[in-house]
Amino acid sequence: LWERSKTFTIREEVGLSGPPFNYIDGNIHQIMEAKKTGNVLELMLQWTEKYGNIFGMFIGNRFYTVVTDLDAVREIFIKQFNNFTNREEPKFNDTKPMMNSLFNLRTDRWKNARNCVTPAFSTGKMKLMYDTVHSKVVKFQEIMESRCESGNAFNIYDDFQGLTLDTIGVCAFAVDSKCQTDRQDPFYVNVRKMFAEFDMERSWYMKLGLIMPSLMPVLKHFRPYTSFGRPEAILVKNLEKVVDQRIKMYKDCRTVDIMQLLLDQSKECTGCDDAANKSRPLLTRDEVVENCYAFLLAGYETTSTALAFTAWLLAKNPDAQDKLQSEVDQHINEFGDKIPYDSLMKLPYLDAVFKESLRLYPPVILFTARTCVKKTVIMGHPIPEDTIVLSPVHVIHQNPEIWPEPKKFDPERFLSKNENRHPMAWIPFGHGPRNCVGLRFAEMEYKLAIFHLMSKFNLSLPEGDMAELRVTQSAILMRPLDGVHVVLSSR
Numbered sequence: 001l002w003e004r005s006k007t008f009t010i011r012e013e014v015g016l017s018g019p020p021f022n023y024i025d026g027n028i029h030q031i032m033e034a035k036k037t038g039n040v041l042e043l044m045l046q047w048t049e050k051y052g053n054i055f056g057m058f059i060g061n062r063f064y065t066v067v068t069d070l071d072a073v074r075e076i077f078i079k080q081f082n083n084f085t086n087r088e089e090p091k092f093n094d095t096k097p098m099m100n101s102l103f104n105l106r107t108d109r110w111k112n113a114r115n116c117v118t119p120a121f122s123t124g125k126m127k128l129m130y131d132t133v134h135s136k137v138v139k140f141q142e143i144m145e146s147r148c149e150s151g152n153a154f155n156i157y158d159d160f161q162g163l164t165l166d167t168i169g170v171c172a173f174a175v176d177s178k179c180q181t182d183r184q185d186p187f188y189v190n191v192r193k194m195f196a197e198f199d200m201e202r203s204w205y206m207k208l209g210l211i212m213p214s215l216m217p218v219l220k221h222f223r224p225y226t227s228f229g230r231p232e233a234i235l236v237k238n239l240e241k242v243v244d245q246r247i248k249m250y251k252d253c254r255t256v257d258i259m260q261l262l263l264d265q266s267k268e269c270t271g272c273d274d275a276a277n278k279s280r281p282l283l284t285r286d287e288v289v290e291n292c293y294a295f296l297l298a299g300y301e302t303t304s305t306a307l308a309f310t311a312w313l314l315a316k317n318p319d320a321q322d323k324l325q326s327e328v329d330q331h332i333n334e335f336g337d338k339i340p341y342d343s344l345m346k347l348p349y350l351d352a353v354f355k356e357s358l359r360l361y362p363p364v365i366l367f368t369a370r371t372c373v374k375k376t377v378i379m380g381h382p383i384p385e386d387t388i389v390l391s392p393v394h395v396i397h398q399n400p401e402i403w404p405e406p407k408k409f410d411p412e413r414f415l416s417k418n419e420n421r422h423p424m425a426w427i428p429f430g431h432g433p434r435n436c437v438g439l440r441f442a443e444m445e446y447k448l449a450i451f452h453l454m455s456k457f458n459l460s461l462p463e464g465d466m467a468e469l470r471v472t473q474s475a476i477l478m479r480p481l482d483g484v485h486v487v488l489s490s491r
Ligand code: HEM
Pocket: 087, 102, 103, 114, 294, 295, 296, 298, 299, 300, 302, 303, 306, 362, 363, 364, 367, 368, 369, 427, 428, 429, 430, 431, 432, 434, 435, 436, 437, 438, 439, 441, 442
């Protein structure tokens, strides 16, 4: 207890202000309360307004410096990266199937794994996977056709979730599921169950892990029996089977997917051990399994949420939709239904819509955090070792000094040639050496889906629906609270 109470003196010692806390959960009770009333996103904005763009708070007894000053953010994520190599992952994730993934690995083991994983997401590798992702988007377009025929309003977020799960399933899990058309598909059911329960409010395991991290060495054995651990265990067991089978068949059979690209960098498949491959340690079998699992976690809800927010924004802003459709039409005339990867990625208005949607509604808001591995000073503020710095993305993206009229959806902001914006002003994928490794994959899938949606349909809001979109926070994500209901008509 003495140890615990000592940690709560840090904020005073470093001379920062911040919200009042208690010795049991720090500031978790305010966050939980705000969650109940639907104001959790506002809470961080209010605290920033009240305590400034560098303030201190406690999650359990862990001290967080919350930083939204852009120069300080650059200092942490880029210039002083060596002092901030590790991401703070809650102790409840310090066990299988997370501990060997990029999310959790630390310092040198993270660097080695990241060096192996990064090439799997190069532009060249994206081009190899383009056909697979395209085929999933074509399936999605067929589903939209039937939604359009019915003429009714429907929740497009659900269909985007089917699309992104189908895509990441085939690319990272080697599961060619039917989840776009069959909601009883076991892969779909287990992933949905796991995500629904992976929430601090619903899970005693997560709550206890945050408040009493010292209990985790014992508690972690209960993970497979928790509400989210049960579906997770089924998914991981299947994934392990597939990885083992692919290792066995490695020499005889190649598949174009992310799993293959990780296997190409693994000890098991190359037959090299670290001694033989000193310049670049290779991945272990567990690192392959756990990174594929991490890609499922990282690539499914994030991309579908980004797509859902964009669908709502386009339905709400017909002028922007018209401009986007004109751009899409020009390219349909030139290339037919299958626009090449390079042309798709260069469409200026689509790119501006992608950037502005992710600015206004960044799906991942609380993952841009780092643990300080060596005490240092950032813009005059001491950062003690083993404390965390967090840069909440939505607070930066809503700052009127950086983004005039921050609540306005205005893709044109990204079209002006004279923009001289701070490099940390737009960070939906984080920044620096530990940014989102799947950025290119997400961008390709997003742009393909919006391109194909706009080529055939007009999006509108259901009649009389003038309400603003209600959003909520679950774990590190910001997402629509009640789905995204739209109507489609044929063009
Ligand atoms: C719109 C979609 C996505 C968004 C908004 C997003 C956002 C983010 C953010 C904010 C981070 C933290 C970066 C930082 O701390 O600087 C992150 C990390 C990560 N993302 Fe994504 N992401 C998306 C899609 C994906 C996809 C499709 C994958 C994989 C297929 C992926 C894999 C990862 C991984 C593995 C990390 C951890 C990287 C590391 O620690 O080395 N993400 N993502």
